[in-house]
Amino acid sequence: MNQLRLKIIVNPIAHCGNVRRIVSEIEDFFKNNCVSYSIDFTTKPHEATNLSSIASQQDYDVVVAVGGDGTVNEVVNGIMGSNTALAIIPAGASNDFCKELNISRDIRNACRLILEANKRRIDIGKVNDRYFINVAGVGLDAQVSDVANQGILGTKGLLLYTASLFKVLAKCKPSDFSISLDGKLKRVRAWLVAVGNGKQYGGGMKIVPTADINDGMLDICVIKDVHKLSVLYYLPMIIQGKHLSLSDVAIYRAKEVEIKALGCLGHVDGEILKGDIFRFSLVHDAIDVIVPNANANKNQNLPA
Numbered sequence: 001m002n003q004l005r006l007k008i009i010v011n012p013i014a015h016c017g018n019v020r021r022i023v024s025e026i027e028d029f030f031k032n033n034c035v036s037y038s039i040d041f042t043t044k045p046h047e048a049t050n051l052s053s054i055a056s057q058q059d060y061d062v063v064v065a066v067g068g069d070g071t072v073n074e075v076v077n078g079i080m081g082s083n084t085a086l087a088i089i090p091a092g093a094s095n096d097f098c099k100e101l102n103i104s105r106d107i108r109n110a111c112r113l114i115l116e117a118n119k120r121r122i123d124i125g126k127v128n129d130r131y132f133i134n135v136a137g138v139g140l141d142a143q144v145s146d147v148a149n150q151g152i153l154g155t156k157g158l159l160l161y162t163a164s165l166f167k168v169l170a171k172c173k174p175s176d177f178s179i180s181l182d183g184k185l186k187r188v189r190a191w192l193v194a195v196g197n198g199k200q201y202g203g204g205m206k207i208v209p210t211a212d213i214n215d216g217m218l219d220i221c222v223i224k225d226v227h228k229l230s231v232l233y234y235l236p237m238i239i240q241g242k243h244l245s246l247s248d249v250a251i252y253r254a255k256e257v258e259i260k261a262l263g264c265l266g267h268v269d270g271e272i273l274k275g276d277i278f279r280f281s282l283v284h285d286a287i288d289v290i291v292p293n294a295n296a297n298k299n300q301n302l303p304a
Helices: 019-032 047-057 070-080 096-101 107-116 140-150 155-169 228-240
Strands: 003-011 035-041 062-067 085-090 119-127 130-132 136-141 176-182 184-196 218-224 248-254 257-260 265-268 271-274 275-289
Touching: 003 019, 003 047, 019 035, 019 107, 047 062, 047 070, 047 130, 070 085, 070 096, 070 130, 085 107, 107 257, 119 140, 130 184, 136 140, 136 176, 136 275, 140 155, 140 184, 140 265, 140 271, 155 228, 176 218, 176 265, 184 257, 218 275
Parallel strands: 003 035, 003 062, 062 085, 085 275
Antiparallel strands: 119 130, 119 275, 136 184, 136 265, 176 184, 176 257, 184 218, 218 248, 257 275, 265 271
């Protein structure tokens, strides 16, 4: 009997509502490998946070998030401050954080990764009272996330977010931002301010390609006020992470960031936040994540 105890938390509307087929495959794998596990399905937003918090108090070794980046975010908020590790079985529209860690989208391979139990200690960002694992932001990207979360028929991943950008940009305009970076104030009119623990969002847009989930710093990308056509022109460069040399793009690094922007939406790992002030900080070496062996910390394996 494998001694690893898993709590599997499933977002049932992930994978276009076809996640139960994935769950059947997950259960078959862990049963065949004699792994102790239990499964909870979420029924409402933010329930995964409560379920994962309870799991960490019950001394589960790993909480497995089955869904997209939003589900992963909720689980992270539940296990922060505990010894329970995070694992991910990707089943969402984009799964950007899985790309950050090279976690396979193949279900059996993702399950096998959990069984190998190699882990990596990573940083976690925080905005106001909510933690984030990948990228948060204020402005245009939050509006795009809001539309993408509602879905556009026949699209997912990068195509979904690109289609959402076209839809939003037609009626959107830049905003006036006041940005404090470790106490140094900057004022700028811009389309968006993205704050990265990880590098990418939106199905593969490398908005903060300089970000590193282990360096104890937040990386900030500002897309300044340019013509809407320029935003679209820059998009291929942003997807590839080659936009940093543009004069209309500014990149900063800081441990603490405060963004003030009246009437702007914010987002955290693609989930919408409302408010006029967004305070960002970083928790260094905050949680353990199950990763492919090449990405793991040496001598850090869970019970097996």
